[in-house]
Amino acid sequence: DIQMTQSPSTLSASIGDRVTITCRASQSIGSYLAWYQQKPGKAPKLLIYEASSLESGVPSRFSGSGSGTEFTLTISSLQPDDFATYYCQHYNSHQYTFGQGTKLEIK
Amino acid sequence: QVELAQSGAEVKKPGASVKVSCKTSGYTFTNYGITWVRQAPGQGLEWMGWISVYNGDTKYVKEFQGRVTMTTDTATNTAYMEVRRLRSDDTAVYYCARGAIGTKLDPWGQGTLVTVSS
Numbered sequence: 001d002i003q004m005t006q007s008p009s010t011l012s013a014s015i016g017d018r019v020t021i022t023c024r025a026s027q028s029i030g031s032y033l034a035w036y037q038q039k040p041g042k043a044p045k046l047l048i049y050e051a052s053s054l055e056s057g058v059p060s061r062f063s064g065s066g067s068g069t070e071f072t073l074t075i076s077s078l079q080p081d082d083f084a085t086y087y088c089q090h091y092n093s094h095q096y097t098f099g100q101g102t103k104l105e106i107k
Numbered sequence: 108q109v110e111l112a113q114s115g116a117e118v119k120k121p122g123a124s125v126k127v128s129c130k131t132s133g134y135t136f137t138n139y140g141i142t143w144v145r146q147a148p149g150q151g152l153e154w155m156g157w158i159s160v161y162n163g164d165t166k167y168v169k170e171f172q173g174r175v176t177m178t179t180d181t182a183t184n185t186a187y188m189e190v191r192r193l194r195s196d197d198t199a200v201y202y203c204a205r206g207a208i209g210t211k212l213d214p215w216g217q218g219t220l221v222t223v224s225s
Binding site: 045046087091092093094095096097100 | 142152153154157166168204206208209210212214215216217218
């Protein structure tokens with residue numbers, strides 16, 4: 001099975017910072033990758049799909065890149081609403097696999 | 108707008124069963140699949156399986172095969188997931204999400220907390 005590994009597990013940053021979260025796949029997955037944001041007590045929310053496509057309604061400060069085995073989620077200028085946990089997810093015709101999550105905290 | 112509304116929290120004893128519902132609205136139910144994901148307290152997201160609303164095909168994660176059943180009711184646009192022989196480590200929030208196998212998951216239901224305790 002394909003494994004997804006995110007780094008870092010926790011990230012401390014300040015309002016206005018540019019932050020990047022990395023997700024690595026144990027084997028090539030093409031561009032079959034999504035990113036989700038989850039706030040405490042809430043369901044995950046889709047941000048990015050197909051590695052770099054921004055979901056409708058998601059602010060443009062969020063962007064995704066990568067293909068194959070290495071992917072990144074970048075937030076260009078952190079806003080107060082962005083402090084949350086972020087998950088990458090690989091999807092294919094056989095399985096969904098989530099990364100372990102990255103908690104973005106206020107510094 | 109597209110919405111998935113899940114049933115309320117449940118408390119069950121070990122060995123019991125639970126059936127969680129996911130009522131959908133705002134889209135053509137049979138055009139998409141429904142995926143189920145769970146999240147144990149303080150932990151990450153775990154995919155459990157998927158059902159095609161169109162033809163009822165299912166795919167379950169191996170560890171849940173034989174203990175989990177996913178179904179749909181096209182008359183009420185509702186998906187269901189039953190978990191049998193509950194254990195304490197099944198305590199989690201269970202989410203449904205719209206999405207065919209191999210596609211993005213969007214949107215998600217609000218989640219259903221299932222607590223398994225003697």
